[in-house]
Amino acid sequence: MNTYSISVLEYAYVEKYPEGGIVAGRFGAETRKLPYCYALIQGHGHNILVDVGYNHKDYGGYLGDKFGVINWHSPREVLEERGITPEDVDRVIITHAHFDHMGNTDAFPNAKFYIQDRELSQWIWAMAQPEHMQWMMVGTDPADILRVVDLARQGRLVSLAGSTENVLPGIDVHTAYDTHTYGSMWVNVRNDLRPASDNNWVLAGDLVYVYENLVKNPVVANGEVEGTLNLTPVGLAMGTMTNLVTASDAMLKAVNYQVKRIVPVH
Amino acid sequence: MLTRNDSLAVRFPRLSNRFDRRDEWLSYTKSIQPSYDAIARLVGQVGGLMIAGASGTAFEVYLQIPRSLRDQLAEAKSSLSGVVVPAIAMDHYRHLLRAVSELGDLVKDMDRRIMNSGHLAATQDDILKRLQHLVSLLKCTADPWHGLQHVSFNGACACGCEIQKGY
Numbered sequence A: 001m002n003t004y005s006i007s008v009l010e011y012a013y014v015e016k017y018p019e020g021g022i023v024a025g026r027f028g029a030e031t032r033k034l035p036y037c038y039a040l041i042q043g044h045g046h047n048i049l050v051d052v053g054y055n056h057k058d059y060g061g062y063l064g065d066k067f068g069v070i071n072w073h074s075p076r077e078v079l080e081e082r083g084i085t086p087e088d089v090d091r092v093i094i095t096h097a098h099f100d101h102m103g104n105t106d107a108f109p110n111a112k113f114y115i116q117d118r119e120l121s122q123w124i125w126a127m128a129q130p131e132h133m134q135w136m137m138v139g140t141d142p143a144d145i146l147r148v149v150d151l152a153r154q155g156r157l158v159s160l161a162g163s164t165e166n167v168l169p170g171i172d173v174h175t176a177y178d179t180h181t182y183g184s185m186w187v188n189v190r191n192d193l194r195p196a197s198d199n200n201w202v203l204a205g206d207l208v209y210v211y212e213n214l215v216k217n218p219v220v221a222n223g224e225v226e227g228t229l230n231l232t233p234v235g236l237a238m239g240t241m242t243n244l245v246t247a248s249d250a251m252l253k254a255v256n257y258q259v260k261r262i263v264p265v266h
Numbered sequence B: 001m002l003t004r005n006d007s008l009a010v011r012f013p014r015l016s017n018r019f020d021r022r023d024e025w026l027s028y029t030k031s032i033q034p035s036y037d038a039i040a041r042l043v044g045q046v047g048g049l050m051i052a053g054a055s056g057t058a059f060e061v062y063l064q065i066p067r068s069l070r071d072q073l074a075e076a077k078s079s080l081s082g083v084v085v086p087a088i089a090m091d092h093y094r095h096l097l098r099a100v101s102e103l104g105d106l107v108k109d110m111d112r113r114i115m116n117s118g119h120l121a122a123t124q125d126d127i128l129k130r131l132q133h134l135v136s137l138l139k140c141t142a143d144p145w146h147g148l149q150h151v152s153f154n155g156a157c158a159c160g161c162e163i164q165k166g167y
Helices: A056-067 A075-080 A117-127 A131-137 A142-153 A241-254 B013-018 B023-054 B058-064 B069-081 B087-116 B121-140
Strands: A005-018 A031-043 A046-050 A091-093 A112-116 A157-160 A164-168 A171-177 A183-190 A200-203 A215-221 A224-229
Touching (some): A117 A131, A117 A142, A117 A183, A142 B121, A157 B023, B023 B058, B023 B087, B023 B121, B069 B087
Parallel strands (some): A091 A112, A112 A157
Antiparallel strands (some): A164 A171, A215 A224
16 A cells, blocks of 8 residues: 655756766766756645755846756646645655755745754854865855744744654655765655555655666666666765765665665755 | 746846946955855854754854854954955945944844853844845845855756856
């Protein structure tokens, strides 16, 4: 029995993103499309989003002009395809605090938000470093942090201190500290609600962008992902590449090494 | 679908003087950037401490900050005061002076509250309002095409370095 349905919803994309940003070590000039997505989990009386995208109003034009991020659609347009509105979303899990994942919290007025304590506390630490160390702040918008302050003020923020089981029935969040960001997390959906599920799906956030982060020359056919396991991290780590590899292995373990059950969202 | 017409310069003609690449504007934005970035980071830190305050960890988080908010603000002030301001940028500069002044009051306030008791909840609404005003000043003075932007996209998911256009 499936308790939840899971949809990955693309809201914008970069047409030509350097391969090296997607799979570490690919130093050539090759590019590929990089979609911007969030995931919707529906069931058990809930509409749960994993991440919320970015705030087009503030810098959508700039992202389009300078970096070629195009085809942005509002959450209202995107969710309409699944038959719901942003107001229907009652829970949001923020995998990490980059602008393209946490930048549109205002669009979901009735949702409660979950984020790792460490993600925020380490950003504060990074922001306090001198100018020449500010690479550590890449992709983080202080304006987003203020929106989270407002969520806390309204009692709509749940700060998590580590991995947490059953954030909602059958849905666990797992930490991947010092990987893509300082307090990243991934989401395990146990669709049969059993503690030792054999029908679970992992939403990887930005810990995995594509199947090539998990297997060599993946072949996707008949609902399966085939290929030899070969963990290669994504191209951006605020923490370490080693931690990204061990986090990928932890995700694979959670799904008994069935690669198709890891959902690379970005 | 985004088009060239989404460009800030096209959407907001009043900003056009910031996009015409006049040398004095370029030189000004380059020299003002460290102050602008420092203000943005201070706003983020105060905001982050507010969130930590809501979960009762503001004091611990504050202690791990490697440089005090006051020291960071003093650096921003000093950097700002050394900028040569062309006539074209006077209004812009005044906005940033105002931001630094407002931040000064806020930082003093936060410092005192966290060090004395860690109680932030009572003043949460007031502090949030002041922070939001500071962000609006940062947005108003942003010129992302010349590096004044409160979030850095370089190296992040948006950075398709290959296709960056020559603004």
